[in-house]
Amino acid sequence: MSGSGTDKTKPGIDLTGPVVILVEPQLGENIGMAARAMGNFALSRLRIVKPRDGWPNISAQRAAAGADHILEHVELFDTVQQAVADCSLLFATTARAHDQAKPVVPPEAAAREIATEIIGGGTVGILFGRERYGLQNEEVALANRIVTFPVNPGFASLNLAQAVLLIGYEWFKLSTEGALPFAMPERSERASQHQMQAFFDNLVRELDKVEFLRPKEKRETMLVNLRNIFSRMEPTKQDMHTLHGVVMAIAEGRKGPAKGGVLDGEQATRLRALLAEHGQGASPSESGTVRGLARLLRRNPTDAERMLWQALTTDRRFAGKFKRQTPVGRHIPDFVSFVHRVAIELINPEESEVIANERAARQAWLEARGYRVINMAVADIEGDLANELDRLESGLLDRR
Structure with a gap:
């Protein structure tokens, strides 16, 4: 077309x-x-x-x-x-x-x-x-x-x-007798009263769990108003399926890339350590697992990761040069620039000796393959991001 x-x-x-x-x-x-x-x-x-x-x-x-x-x-x-x-x-x-x-x-x-x-x-x-x-x-x-x-x-x-x-x-x-070139696609059948009632019962049950229908003396009026909202829509069967899915998704707390993510900083770091252990002696056929877990990390950034990533994608000095949570071999640096062969590692406060040792091993592995690793403390990113970006720019210039 x-x-x-x-x-x-x-x-x-x-x-x-x-x-x-x-x-x-x-x-x-x-x-x-x-x-x-x-x-x-x-x-x-x-x-x-x-x-x-x-x-x-x-x-x-x-x-x-x-x-x-x-x-x-x-x-x-x-x-x-x-x-x-x-x-x-x-x-x-x-x-x-x-x-x-x-x-x-x-x-x-x-x-x-x-x-x-x-x-x-x-x-x-x-x-x-x-x-x-x-x-x-x-x-x-x-x-x-x-x-x-x-x-x-x-x-x-x-x-x-x-x-x-x-x-x-x-x-x-x-x-042409006013014939239009197209019409609205056929909708599915109108929802039955049984479907409407089943959806409404489920909605009320979830609203009661979060104490939405209060104060008690206004509960019945609120229920009538809610029911009228959906009745005026004249929903189809497909509409009811969709609305039911929306209510259940909210009720079950399915998470996407929400603020704060599912993992905190230390959990994310521990997961990377587990990934590295998994990669020891791994065959090429296992690389899909590493990629899948890298996607998990991308979907669950910490506050510091989000702040730095936003800066890297909007600051003209770095835009388009870095990727986030992308595997390099069996390792997953926080940020990596394949163009400059530079990796950025975020250091969380009070991290354990095991995690520090894993980071050192990962840095040695990357440096042996021609990457320069720049460590950034989470506290410095959250406290003075501009200074950390200037330091990163200097590191890229030195790399050249």
Whole structure:
């Protein structure tokens, strides 16, 4: 599907419609936009009388936005009389009365007459005037009817393409009986009262657990209001399944990347130590486990990790250069830059000797493979992040 509304996989509607006649149009862009409006409403016959900038016109082609099939079959004429010679019914669009005694009709009435004339085998033409001053009196005199639009009389002038669009819309709506190109997808069946009651009972049970329905004397009123909210929705069976899942997810406390995460700093560090122990002598087939646990760590950042990661992704000095909780071999540094071959390790306060030893072993492993390891204390990140970022920048420059 291309564009914001054109689906080229769908067949177009082929209708025999009126001829659009542009009299001495001045701008190629307006011709192209008029052709685009014609394409929207299945109008295909375009005649042009003495276009100011000649023909073909590259500006018209650009503005047509895909209505090339209309521009490719444009008919050119030197005079209006020649352009309307075969028309059995002719309309002149104008915002001015021209002081001529002939019927004046709105676009929807014109559409009815157009349809009747075409069904009877006639040819209908619609004149549109110049951008600067519209149609002249003698050109309007050629028409059987004047078409004008219900617009603000103090600002009645329309753009050429807008005028074509309004006429095309009324004619196409009449010809297709106002059929819309698509409708709302079918909904699932309406939820039964049994389903509604089961959902509501479950909702009330969970609300009681958190003491939402209080004070006691307002409980019944609150329940009635809640029930009416869902009754007004006229939910489907699928709606009930979704709402039930939402309530249960909240009740069971399923966690995503929420603030503070599931693991605290020491737990996350211990998990990395376990990962390293798991990796000792591990075969390549076990690397999937390390990647899976790395994803767990990414989903559960500590406050310090979150602060530093936000800085690394927004500060222009580091943006795009670091990854978080990404395996390097069997190890998972807190942050790593493969571009600079730099790893950042966060040191939590009061960490145990086992964890410190594991960090030292991991650092030795990384340095042996050409990585520089920069240690940052959690307290320093939370206390003076700007200084730690400056220190990191210096480390990257030294690395170069």
